[in-house]
Amino acid sequence: MIKIRHTLPASSTWPGGIPPEVVAAGDAPAGTAGEATAVGQGVSVTLRSSDPYTRWEQTSVIRGAGNGSVSAVAYAALGDITASQFASLASIQRELGADVRLSNRQNVVFRGLREDQLTTLYARLEAIGMARPGAEMARDVVACPGADTCNIAVTQSRGLAKAIGEQLEEEGLAEVGGVRINISGCTNSCGQHHAADIGFFGAERRANGRAIPGYQMLLGGFVGDEQIHFGQKALRLPARNAPVAAARVIRRFAEERKAGEPFQEWLNRSGGAAKVAEGLKDLDLIPTPDEAPDFYVDFDETSPFAVNVAESECAT
Numbered sequence: 001m002i003k004i005r006h007t008l009p010a011s012s013t014w015p016g017g018i019p020p021e022v023v024a025a026g027d028a029p030a031g032t033a034g035e036a037t038a039v040g041q042g043v044s045v046t047l048r049s050s051d052p053y054t055r056w057e058q059t060s061v062i063r064g065a066g067n068g069s070v071s072a073v074a075y076a077a078l079g080d081i082t083a084s085q086f087a088s089l090a091s092i093q094r095e096l097g098a099d100v101r102l103s104n105r106q107n108v109v110f111r112g113l114r115e116d117q118l119t120t121l122y123a124r125l126e127a128i129g130m131a132r133p134g135a136e137m138a139r140d141v142v143a144c145p146g147a148d149t150c151n152i153a154v155t156q157s158r159g160l161a162k163a164i165g166e167q168l169e170e171e172g173l174a175e176v177g178g179v180r181i182n183i184s185g186c187t188n189s190c191g192q193h194h195a196a197d198i199g200f201f202g203a204e205r206r207a208n209g210r211a212i213p214g215y216q217m218l219l220g221g222f223v224g225d226e227q228i229h230f231g232q233k234a235l236r237l238p239a240r241n242a243p244v245a246a247a248r249v250i251r252r253f254a255e256e257r258k259a260g261e262p263f264q265e266w267l268n269r270s271g272g273a274a275k276v277a278e279g280l281k282d283l284d285l286i287p288t289p290d291e292a293p294d295f296y297v298d299f300d301e302t303s304p305f306a307v308n309v310a311e312s313e314c315a316t
């Protein structure tokens, strides 16, 4: 129970609650060491080290205060892993003799490590491009395959996931912990947008006589005591403004939350999804094709947006 909980940020609603050992020992969820400290203000993103190993260790190593376990996350950005990376991960597992799990954020978690194995693990992961800091944190956006490979997709959910990650990097918010962004390219929910702190699903918008890629934003979804709580509708946005909207919500959460406060509690305290959405309404503006032609082209596409839904099974 204790080991498992370490990789579940903001999981005070996990069945049975937080184990007493963790409450007593002050355990922290993945990558949040140093955040939301006793003063209860904000996220000390700027205090992260500039040394690559230390930064990875601060954001991707999980230490269990309850039983002294050490785990570390190998970051599979957008859930992508090549065959060669898989072979390397297997080799690392054999070398270190660690347990391996796949996380709900589409990463690979090495468990049962010793402290003296961390530098080796970092070097091996760095060599295969999986030691980037930020796994399981705000920039680690999960998306369904979307229009990349799904015949019934409306939008390029993976393209938006990448764009949100880049926006968060740019604004210094990439390593905020305790908030999860999930995206589906249509209403079918393969990206689990309905159960995320910040969720998006793809929807066609129309403006100036043209179709544009758009998203419905939801806020406050989470996995509760043996049931899912769906996120509440916040507002609809043109796809190109969704990254800025996500960053604004995360900035507010990071600046306003109390120590250890889960996203949904902060959201309730802030008046709920509709209230928070009031601060995003200026983003629901669609410029003309002459003013901003990119609003009429989806992420990772080159031609004007059009919904070409074919007969198909879901791609996930």
Ligand code: SF4
Pocket (backbone or CB within 6 Å): 144, 145, 146, 147, 150, 151, 152, 153, 154, 157, 184, 185, 186, 187, 188, 189, 190, 191, 314, 315, 316
């Ligand atoms: S059907 Fe599933 S995989 Fe396809 S776009 Fe919709 S949510 Fe994504």
